[in-house]
Amino acid sequence: MLKYRIRLIILLAIVVLVLGIAANGLFMPGHEESGLTGSDFVRETIVNNTTEPLGSVEVIKNIGNPDGKKIAYVVGVHPLENDTHRTFLKMIPTLDTFNNCYDVYIINLSEDFSRYGQLLPDDQPGRVDGQNMAYKYVYPEIVKGGYAMACDVHAHGGAYGDHDTFVFCPVSGSLGESLAQNVSKSTQNVSYYDPEFTTSGPFLTVPLNENGVPAFYFEENSFFSQDVKDAHMLELIHAIDNLKL
Numbered sequence: 177m178l179k180y181r182i183r184l185i186i187l188l189a190i191v192v193l194v195l196g197i198a199a200n201g202l203f204m205p206g207h208e209e210s211g212l213t214g215s216d217f218v219r220e221t222i223v224n225n226t227t228e229p230l231g232s233v234e235v236i237k238n239i240g241n242p243d244g245k246k247i248a249y250v251v252g253v254h255p256l257e258n259d260t261h262r263t264f265l266k267m268i269p270t271l272d273t274f275n276n277c278y279d280v281y282i283i284n285l286s287e288d289f290s291r292y293g294q295l296l297p298d299d300q301p302g303r304v305d306g307q308n309m310a311y312k313y314v315y316p317e318i319v320k321g322g323y324a325m326a327c328d329v330h331a332h333g334g335a336y337g338d339h340d341t342f343v344f345c346p347v348s349g350s351l352g353e354s355l356a357q358n359v360s361k362s363t364q365n366v367s368y369y370d371p372e373f374t375t376s377g378p379f380l381t382v383p384l385n386e387n388g389v390p391a392f393y394f395e396e397n398s399f400f401s402q403d404v405k406d407a408h409m410l411e412l413i414h415a416i417d418n419l420k421l
């Protein structure tokens with residue numbers, strides 16, 4: 177009888193352990209980082225590279241009002257900046273009314289890219305590969321996709337002095353620049369700031385502006401608390417949704 181009880185206890189312990197591992201697996205960051213998994217959204221793979229750079233480009237389509245203007249967001253151009261990319265993907269499905277219709281392009285690089293705070297600012301693995309993926313696979317899709325505008329979401333580690341949260345268009349005098357300025361005017365915490373140089377501009381926002389799609393960046397300080405980053409991201413999303421396009 178005692179042996180039977182011991183066996184039963186061991187069996188129960190194994191069941192609890194297996195269930196625990198399974199539940200934990202479901203809530204790993206990779207599974208929860210994007211709430212954009214519901215059947216309401218169309219998710220397509222644009223490219224899935226099996227050679228260098230290893231990675232994929234996906235697009236999640238038709239978020240918001242199908243009768244509104246089409247707007248593209250891009251996340252993942254600089255993989256190190258993934259905290260704002262995850263913040264964006266977390267926040268956008270929490271909003272239930274939109275004026276416009278959004279497609280979100282996601283660049284996923286398979287290499288180990290770490291994140292701000294864990295490596296030196298100059299050591300940014302994946303940065304060049306992400307830019308090349310943007311130019312090769314995302315830029316042509318946006319140009320031919322009939323979008324009224326595009327926004328490329330980035331983060332930084334405090335490289336811009338007092339300028340923490342800002343929008344910016346690298347083509348001066350463009351419609352992209354005036355839309356970014358309007359976003360800044362209609363928000364409390366998103367300024368317009370023209371940094372001295374941009375590395376990713378020539379791979380996405382510059383050619384988009386030069387080929388009929390107004391585009392600008394969003395930059396956020398990676399070291400802000402998650403609450404602050406969430407609030408700023410919502411300001412950006414609302415401001416873009418209320419632009420006159």
Ligand SMILES: [Zn+2]
Nearest residue numbers: 254257330331
């Ligand atoms: Zn960046």
